[in-house]
Structures are given as C-alpha cells and as structure tokens.
Amino acid sequence: MRLDRRQFTQVLAAGAGSLSVAALANPKPLLRAKRLSPGDTIGLISPANATYEREPFEIATEALQALGFKVKHGQHLRARYGQFGGTDAQRAADVNAMFADDSVAGIMAMTGGSGCNRIVDKLDYALIAAKPKFFGGFSDLTSLINAIHARTGLVTFHCPMAASEWNEFSLQSFRATVMEGLTPLLRNPVEPGDNLVQTQDRIITLRPGRARGALLGGNLAVLASLAGSAYMPDFRGAILFLEDVNEYIYRVDRMLSTLRLSGAFDALAGVVIGKFSKCEPGDGFGTLTLDEVFDDYFLPLNVPVFRGAMIGHIKRKHTLAVGAPVEMDATAGTLQLLQPAVL
Template sequence: MTPSRRQFAHTLAAATGALALGSASAQTSQTQATSRLAPIYPKRLKAGDTIGLVSPAAATYEREPVDIAIESLQALGFKVKQSPYLRGRYGHFGGTDAQRAESINSMFADDSVDGILAMTGGSGCNRIVDKLDYALIRKHPKFFGGYSDLTSLVNAIQVQTGLVTFHCPMGASEWNEFSTSHFRSVVMEGQAALLRNPSDVKQRGDNLVQTQDRIRTLRGGRARGPLIGGNLAVLTSLAGSAYWPDFRGAILFIEEVNEYIYRVDRMLSQLRLAGALQQLSGVVIGKFTKCTPGEGYGTLTLDEVFDDYFLPLNIPVFSGAMIGHIKLKFTVPVGGEVEIDADAGSIQLLRPAVL
C-alpha cells in the first residue's frame, strides 16, 4: 500500500472510529436522558416523631452547639436520636468516612427513626457520597435534610433513589420564627407552600421602601419543573459523577458564601460548559453572602456575572430568594415540582413535598 493510500486508510479508520464513538456517546447520553426516577415523597414529620441527628460533614468541637441543636428539635416537638458519631472527629470531619456514611445508612435502616437531619455543614460530604446504601434508602424513604455541604448528599440521594430531600435548616442553624414556620409548613403540615420573601417594610426599620431581602428580576415569566441545586461550589463539584442532577427542564436554585466573584464566575462557567444551564426551564438565585471582589485590579459585579450567564438562556430568572447562609431561610424540596414566578420572585410548590 502506498504511503498516500495508507494515510487515507488510517484517516478513514479514524473517522469511522470517531463516528462509532460518537454514536456510542449519543446512545449513552440518550440512556442518561431517560434516567430520571419518579419522585418518592417521604412521610410528613409530626410531633412525637424521632429525628436522627447526624454529622456527615464537619465536626462540632464544642458540646453546647450539640445541646442547643437537640433542645431546638425537642422544642419543635421531636424526639432526638443521636448518631454514635455525632460528636466524633477525624481531622476536621465529624468522624471517618466510614463512620459518617454508616451514621446515615443506619438511620435510614432504623424504623424507629422518622427523619434524618444534619448537625452542620462545612466539608466532607463528597468523600462519602459513594458510600451510601442507595438501595437501602430507596426501601426506607424518610425525610432527609441539610444545606451548604449537604448539597452533595441531598442531590445524590434524590438522583439515585428519587426521594425528595430538603435544603433546609440544620441542627446547628438558628431556629427563628421565619425558618421554623417555613420548615413546619413544608415538612410537617404538608402544605403546597408559596415561598416568597417578606415585604413588610415596617418590620425592617420603617424605611420608605424595602431595603433588605429584595427581589431582582433578571428575566420575567413563569416556569415549571423539578427543583435541583443548593450551594454552587458543592453542586459543581458533582459534575461528571453519577450524582450529578438531571438538569433537563429543571428549576435550578443556587446560593454561595465566602467566595470571590471570579470563583463564582468560574463555577457558573463550569455549569455552562457542561451543558447544564442550557437545559434549564428557570433559575432562582439565592443569597451570595460575603462574595466579594477580593484583591487585584477590577472585577465584574455579581449582578454582571449573573446577567452574563443567565440572560442568554431566555428563561425566567430572579435573584434574592431567602435561600443560603442566612438566618432567615426557606425549606426547599429538592426534586419537588414547583412553578416559579420571576416577576413576583416566588416559588410555588405544585404539590406537597411530603405524604
């Protein structure tokens, strides 16, 4: 075979292989595109139920925060079962990877436990996301909640089992009237709740206009879909894994804390490059607390970053929702069907998130 023919044959073989690979990839993508599980709704929590308190992320170094968390849950009417590793520590984690995973698996397996709540966030949940027994969880569905670093677990459990989980206050959170009332309405009373920022000016210092917790509409309109999301950094860290949410037709909600703006930009770029943003039906931007320019010359503002990534999508988007590292927070069902109104800045649950 002449060099030119040999080169042509190699080129043809490579092209054929690429087409075959592309076809295989397309088949894989098609398979993944039909993999969203039907939602499983946990039973609503009620007074007298037992909450399993676990520490799947950072360690709690002092005794009093744990005591306060237990007393807060008891004040809500619950009994509290402490994980054997609740006060554990391995480095800055609340126990070894095996211990932290076992604390969740055992709470799901325990029929005397009605729901599971994380003590606190921090970091470490990604280390155990592949150590949970998802078949067990699917057989014993129950309330599971937390936020911040728990973003990886609430999304992973929802993706792997279909169980609706909750981005909500944790044991160590401030259980004020606002947060408690939203938790009760969604998780305990089973309301198809309307989540909307407070707008009573007089409650906020008699200003002529509202100056706190304002809603900004990036693009108006309404959209429906299952809720996915949470902390932006943790969410993007799941990209490429089996625990990455299905973004097709979903409503994405995001929040962040203590990240420079250029890092927020990079995280949103990752979502765009992964093809996630282009599949959404709507976006809810929560609080980006202490997300500053940092050092260096010049920066885009958060508003400009959000405009750059979300306006080209031509879908409803609003920012400022009471979701994130803040004192007053919504309880948000991950995997729950909702409708957002970007003009009103609201999230309407289309059905109760619990049975």
C-alpha cells in the same frame, strides 16, 4: 425521551397559561417520605464538619425537642477526623444506619462545612429507596440532598440544620412543607421598616416569566464539585436554585462556568438565585460584579430568572423540596410547590 405517567401528567398540567414548560427528566420515579409529626424521632448525624464543643450538641438537641421531636444521636455524632465529623466510613455509616433504623422518621445534619462529597459513593442507595424518610440540610449537605434524589428519586430538603437558628420565619417554612404537608408559596416578606422603600431581601427580576419544573440545586460551590459524577442530578426541564457564601466573585464565575460546560444549563426551565453572602471582589485586582456575572450566564438561556430569594447562609431561610415540582414566577419572585413534598 419517554415520560412515565406522572411526568406526562405534570407536563400537561404545566401547559396551562403562558408558562415556559419542559418535561421533567428525572428517570427515577418521585419518592416522598412521610411527613414529620410531633413525637417522631429525628436521627442527628455529623456527615460534614466536626463540632468541637459540647454545648452546640445540647442546643441542637433541645431545638429539635422544642419542635416536638425525639432525638437519636448517631453512633459517630461526636467523632472527629481532622475537620470532619469522623472518618468517611464512620460518617457514611451513620447515614446508612439512620435510614435502616425503623424507629427513626427523619434525618438531620448537625452542621455543614465540608466532607460530604467524600461519602456520596458510600451511601446505600438501595436501602434509601426502600426506606424513604425525611433527609435535610443545606451548605455542604448540597452533595447529599442532590445525590440521594438523583440516585433514588426521593424528595430531599434544602432546609435549616439542627444547629441553625430556628427563628419564626424559618420555622414556619419548615413546618408548612415538612410537617403539615402543605404546598406553600415561597416569597420574601415585604418589610420596608423605617425606610420609604424596602432595602433588604429585595427581589430582582433578571428575565420575567413563569416556568414549571423539578426544583434542584443548592450551594453553588458544592453543586459544581459534583459536575461529571454519577451523583449530579439531571437538570433538563428543572428549576435551578443557587446560593453561596464567602466566595470571591471570580470563583463564582468559574463555578458557574463549570456548570455551564457540564451541560447543566442546556435545558433549564428557570433559575432562582438566592443569597450570595459576602461574595466580594477581593483585594488587589478588578473584577466583574455579581450583576454582570449572573447576566452573562443566565440571560442567554432565555428562561425566567430572578434573584434575591431567601435561600442560603442567612438567618431567615425558606425550606425547599429538592426534586419536587414547582412553579416559579420571576416577576413576583415566588416559588409555588405544585404538590405536597411529603405524604
């Protein structure tokens, strides 16, 4: 594999210390959008599920305005086709139109749900590469943030959506990464509260160590659904992060098997496991535990792995730069951006 100058520099930098190092294999040069600033315009779109009431649009718009942004609604923001926020053509058209619109500095989804896989092949990736700008979301947006990065090299963001809860923790992480252009150390807060020891948001180290690589991943179910397509990122040398919600454990096992069989685990540098909220055994039959499932898939990789990062369908969440180089420390349970994710 031939490395370009940026990749070669990153690999040399990663060689310092006792790190697990692998070459970043993304064939596209890394693109970074301009940082978002107060007064910028955010394009608000519905690329996944429809929103059925009026008030959520008002709350989402007011939240973005409270962040200091102007808000431009997509032409089909309030459209509905079944559960989707418009037809496939309408939802893809809003994504493409916002990238084409020079007055729009960044693009944010109203909410997740389902349907983004239906439009990944309808986006204008040449346009996106020519006009890189902030694009963020999580959950079903895993399809789009990974497809856009895989096809263009643009750093995208696994972050709150417009209708998410913008609490202080989530807000600080978003501002530091996307608006201030910092390189924050992402770690869970140590908050024992009234207990003798911390019981919430604990870090569990499955295999200690540090590693560097491009940060890739998102919602497990959505990521697994991209397997075998032209929109799946290249995970060689990557730090993989995963989260999910409302999945029976046997389904988590099956989706991890899909990724393993697709080759996604073959040359990972490390794994960060976020929150698997309400992922339970289900009724009527026995099952492996999540501990056992994660051990089965990730311990044989012989790379650093930790679990419990504040990533996923939770109120307080980190903003992650998809495609950006990071260093993970599985013992400390941290992720460190190695360069600003925005210009």
